[in-house]
Amino acid sequence: MEIARSLRANPASGMGDAPLNSICAASELVDHLTLHQAALTDLRRELHACPELGYKEVQTASTIAQRLRAIGVDEIHQGIAGTGIVAVLRGEKGDGPTVGLRAELDALAMEEANEVPWRSKRSGKMHACGHDGHMAALVGAMGYLARHRQFPGKICAIFQPAEEGGAGAKAMIAEGLLERFALSSVYSIHNAPWIPFGEVVANAGPMMAAADRLEILIEGGGGHGGIPHKGTDAILAAAAVIQSVQSIVSRSIDPLDAAVVSFGGVSAGSMEQYNVLPRCVRMIGTVRTFRPEVQDLIEDLLHRTAANTASAFGARAVVKFMRRYPATINAPEKAAIALSAAERLFGAEKARKEMPPSTAGEDFSFMLQALPGAYIWLGQGTGEQSESLHSPRYDFDDRLIVPAAALFVRIAQEELAPRQA
Ligand SMILES: [Zn+2]
Ligand SMILES: [Zn+2]
Structure with missing residues (x-):
């Protein structure tokens, strides 16, 4: 990928030349996340270099827990369904609903073909679905929200094991995820190389089969x-x-x-x-x-x-x-919240309401069966050269970390404190 190559050539480069500034409306939120962009990029690459398979994400979970602790979240619960983590942030405006924001911890059993400094150090294992990027984005979002708590209720960051075939979401639900944290809605963002960079899709219905x-x-x-x-x-x-x-x-x-x-x-x-x-x-x-x-x-x-x-x-x-x-089916009112957040951040032309659903599968579907919520695609396509998910040459585009984090933040704010968002 042309753009990815230029980023790799200069791993320390900030977001100055990236389309973030053109896709994110200027705001205090984007300023904050941009300040932390280099650290979040380092985190993403650290996670990428040490991929772990489903239910064995021990080092990954420990890295994430350490970052969440440093951020100053109110509670960290580890060991749910093996390696799963839930971090809780309480708002300053009293009681209210609890929003869940989800990312995946696991990588795939495949050999990486990329020659980048942060290439997988573990033979036969690779972050080829961008879960490394989702984790970095969710850590970034929690970092902002921990310092901006003008909302009622709570926000739970859910880092789940074993999305790739191991039904880690189902295992966390079986261990009481929904009741223990009294979740009222849940959202997940997944990068999508087949969608133009920075575009957001949240169907008011089926996303995946x-x-x-x-x-x-x-x-x-x-x-x-x-x-x-x-x-x-x-x-x-x-x-x-x-x-x-x-x-x-x-x-x-x-x-x-x-x-x-x-x-x-x-x-x-x-x-x-x-x-x-x-x-x-x-x-x-x-x-x-x-x-x-x-x-x-x-x-x-x-x-x-x-x-x-x-x-x-x-x-x-x-x-x-x-x-x-099961099929991954969005609640129409929650897809609308995600799109409204995307519109405010990136502009109406980047928020696409409908796209044909994919016949791939996703275990976030178990969470959406139990709770209203939305699974959201965030485009990282840059033309014909974009590598597909699960390709040995795929790599998460670091320029997407801040937009994904900003989207998590705005969704949580629109859920809990619509006027403030
Ligand atoms: Zn995957
Ligand atoms: Zn995935």
Whole structure:
């Protein structure tokens, strides 16, 4: 990335040449965050250099807790769902609701291909989803809010483990996150390389799909490949099942609803044995949906279609539908708060209300099932050269730390003290 390269060439450079000043309206908030930008950039790069996988973010959590302590938050609760942290800030205006602001602690199991001074020092681990940047931004936001407490209620910074497949958000909820801190709403910001730099998207509804796992076992009697009429051909039954379940999305789901059924693996028999009909076939795949009603319908139809199709071939189908991450669905009134905060900070042209949702999945969906809130994309796209999330050449763009921190702050203020914001 051209811009990223210029930043890397001069890691100590401030925000003077970056588009922050052009995307953030001048304010005391932006001045404050800009003052701390170099320290937040250092923190982001320190976290980037030492990535840790889900539920093993021990050093990351300890670095974050240390920074929060230095900021002077009122309470720090560590060890929630293993490595999770909640930091609490009380406002000076008495009782009120509690807003949760969330960032992720974990990195991915992959090798970094970047050659930057802050490149991962841990072989086979990398911050390729920008969670390092989200953490730095949330620390920056808490630093400002700790010194500007003219709000009622509380603000909780939530640093969760294991977003990348480990359902850390669900694990924190299971350990009492929502009740213990009496959260009334929750927000998360994720960088988005496919969206132009500095643009903010918060749909009044689905942001990401439910990502479920599908397993189908086809059981037949097996038999001799040369004498098929005396046995049961599980492979033929499985082939028919693969074909017939594709009719679920095309024939039974409203064309205006998006859904995906994909098989990712099929396993049967032995490549050493050409003349045996195997007894069973195992298939795995994924189902993506945006509405719970569509998810329920597809699960039902998978059971029915697979069982009836297999039965026509004298075989039996056992379907396992494992609900992994639900759809990430924003509460419209909370998406409106996020966009209003973005508009005031960056201008109306940067706040985009709607964008087609992504068929990727996100465990913030568990928090949004339990509480009203919003998942927000903050664009870091700089043209065709922007590396996608989870690419070995991806790197969080440090110029986004201050805008992301400012957005967290303004959202919390609009939630708790709209007039002051
Ligand atoms: Zn990711
Ligand atoms: Zn991510």
